[in-house]
Amino acid sequence: MRTLLWQETFKLLKKKSTYWVTIFLVISGLGQAFLEKLYPHNKVLTAPMAFSSSFAATTWLIFIMIAACATVLSMEFQYGTVKEIIYQQYSRSTILMSKWLVMLGYSIYLYVMTGAVALLGKVLFVNDQFSLTAIDPYSNHLTFLQQWLASMSSSFITLWLVLSVVFLFATLFRSATMAVTAGIVAFFAFNAVSVLMFKLITKFNWVKWNPFNFLNFSNQITDPARHALTQLSDTQLLIGSLAYTALFLAIGLVSFRRQNV
Amino acid sequence: MNQPILAVHQLNKSFGAKQVLHDVSFACQRGHVIGLVGANGAGKTTLMKAILGLTTATGQIRIDGQPTSFDHHEVLHEVGALIEYPSIYPFMSGRDHLKLFAKGPHRRQRIDRTIADLHLTKYIDRPAKGYSLGMKQKLGIALAILNDPKLVVLDEPMNGLDPQANKELRELIITKRQAGTTFLISSHILGELQRIADDLLVIDHGKIVKQTTMADLLAASSHQLILSTSDDAMARKVLTKAGYLLTEDPKPTIRVGAKTQLEPILDALSHQQITVLDIQHHDADLEDSVLKLLAQDQLQKEGQI
The missing domain is CATH 3.30.70 (Alpha-Beta Plaits)
Structure with missing residues (x-):
């Protein structure tokens, strides 16, 4: 397993995109904070609101991680390198798990890095607009710092629910395009169908257990009023998100273990 | 030590209703070069993939005395391979590929030695996406021999190689064989196989139709x-x-x-x-002998119909 983790990390670090992503996120985060400094009185996206999403980094991270997870597996099929990996002494399960773990590590790195950039942007550009220890009037009496941490950690859970679908599609179809599409659809098209879903939930209560409803976890953490729509508590959403993530990853694992290459 | 490095017993493989390997059984002696020949679609690559745990098959495969299968193939750390076409990450250099797959002690020395053995020095530090077919092929062979495996499985290794590279590969295989490495090589370039192979497996329609030594085959022709x-x-x-x-x-x-x-x-x-x-x-050379064998097999089949 250690060798496989090292191999996956080596490949990730050899991709130029890995470095460009970091550069882009630093520029984007600081740029957004600077815009908040230039337009302190805008009502569309106030500085505390922008800060709570690490100056839009959490949205970018979804795109970036969908692409990274889709390609980390499908590139092996595309380049034929999957043969090279499998005829090593390791089992298929260990191979796939090492990819999950490296992607988990990569996503944690990106969250910590963008978090640090957000703190830097806040201190450099919008320090005078709000205090981290002040209470956020829109939340459940949380400070801006607590609100930010809650938002970051809940969006991380939701991100991995989406990524488990991406891994599943990458395994089933061996295609980055299919996997990226599945991820984008799972996350973004969800907003389009959520109105219909919420209506269905009011009619048929059991519909609340469908996996799309669990994509509301991070939204509900930052906006507790959403509970009325999801009909699930924060804890239920957390456990359900983790359970669905594990389920989708497990289905992908079973499929990968049976694949001839 | 007389135990064969590779023993295959009653191996069967089907793709849906089509059976592509029929009760394939053979053994490879240590330090031998075994040529695997047969027409396109005869089952050579499928057989090699089954040995390497890349594809499911029923039957028994033992490498160095240890059973190996699709699900459990720890013993494959003693095997190096190049199957179908070289697997290359375009965003890495040739040297990065060698670093990626080098295992065990003295990696750096083995990487340097492999680069020297296969004469890769000129382009090994360039991105692999710019490699010609022959360069990729040589890198694929380098990856197969990098970890000093006991068994090397090569599927059409001469593909895309120029005459000089062919000669270098032949010499390398002979040197490694003398050091005790076993090679299972499939190739359509029978002239090259005739020069390096000790033993020969002829496969036709998924069946081993002849297992013999090169010397016996040529003497009988x-x-x-x-x-x-x-x-x-x-x-x-x-x-x-x-x-x-x-x-x-x-x-x-x-x-x-x-x-x-x-x-x-x-x-x-x-x-x-x-x-x-x-x-x-x-x-008669190997080509004549193999063609004759395959023609005989075809006649037998038609006779059965």
């Missing part, structure tokens, strides 16, 4: 004597009458065994005042 005489037409008549088996060739061409003596032939001709101007020996 036909030898011919091609005569130039002062009167070829008369010579043909004389030799036919004397009981020799002649080919259709206008020159008096006799099919003979390995130990046929020349003297009675020359006597029979000189008796009729026919002067022998020249005698050439012609031995």
Whole structure:
């Protein structure tokens, strides 16, 4: 397993995109904070609101991680390198798990890095607009710092629910395009169908257990009023998100273990 | 130590209703080069993939005495392979590939030695996406031998190699064989196989139709004597009458065994005042022998229908 983790990390670090992503996120985060400094009185996206999403980094991270997870597996099929990996002494399960773990590590790195950039942007550009220890009037009496941490950690859970679908599609179809599409659809098209879903939930209560409803976890953490729509508590959403993530990853694992290459 | 490095027993593989491997059984002795030959679609690559745990198959495979399968193949750390086409990450250099797959102690030395052995120095630090087919092929072979495996499985390793690279590969295989490495090599370039293989497996329609040593196969194949005489037409008549088996060739061409003596032939001709101007020996090569084997197999199959 250690060798496989090292191999996956080596490949990730050899991709130029890995470095460009970091550069882009630093520029984007600081740029957004600077815009908040230039337009302190805008009502569309106030500085505390922008800060709570690490100056839009959490949205970018979804795109970036969908692409990274889709390609980390499908590139092996595309380049034929999957043969090279499998005829090593390791089992298929260990191979796939090492990819999950490296992607988990990569996503944690990106969250910590963008978090640090957000703190830097806040201190450099919008320090005078709000205090981290002040209470956020829109939340459940949380400070801006607590609100930010809650938002970051809940969006991380939701991100991995989406990524488990991406891994599943990458395994089933061996295609980055299919996997990226599945991820984008799972996350973004969800907003389009959520109105219909919420209506269905009011009619048929059991519909609340469908996996799309669990994509509301991070939204509900930052906006507790959403509970009325999801009909699930924060804890239920957390456990359900983790359970669905594990389920989708497990289905992908079973499929990968049976694949001839 | 006499245990074969690779033993395959009753291996069967089907793709849906189509069976592509039928009860394949064979063994590879240590330090031998085994040629695997057969027509396109005969099952060579599928057989190699099954050995490497890349594809499911029923039957038993043992490498270095240890069972290996699709699900459990820890013993494959003793195996290096190049299957179908070289697997290359375009965003990495050749050296990065070697670093990625090098295992165990003395990695750096093994990487440097492999680069030197395969003459990769000129381009090993360039991004692999710019490599020609031959360069990729050599990198694929480098990856197969990098960790000093006991068994190396090579599927058409001469693909895309220029004559110089072919010669270098041949020499490398011979050197590694002398050091105890076993090679299982499939190739359509039978002339190259004839020069390096000790043993031969001929596969046709998923069945091993012949397992033999190269020396035995060539010795059993036909030898011919091609005569130039002062009167070829008369010579043909004389030799036919004397009981020799002649080919259709206008020159008096006799099919003979390995130990046929020349003297009675020359006597029979000189008796009729026919002067022998020249005698050439012609031995069938691997290509002739394999084609003959495959043709015989085809005839047998048609006979069964």
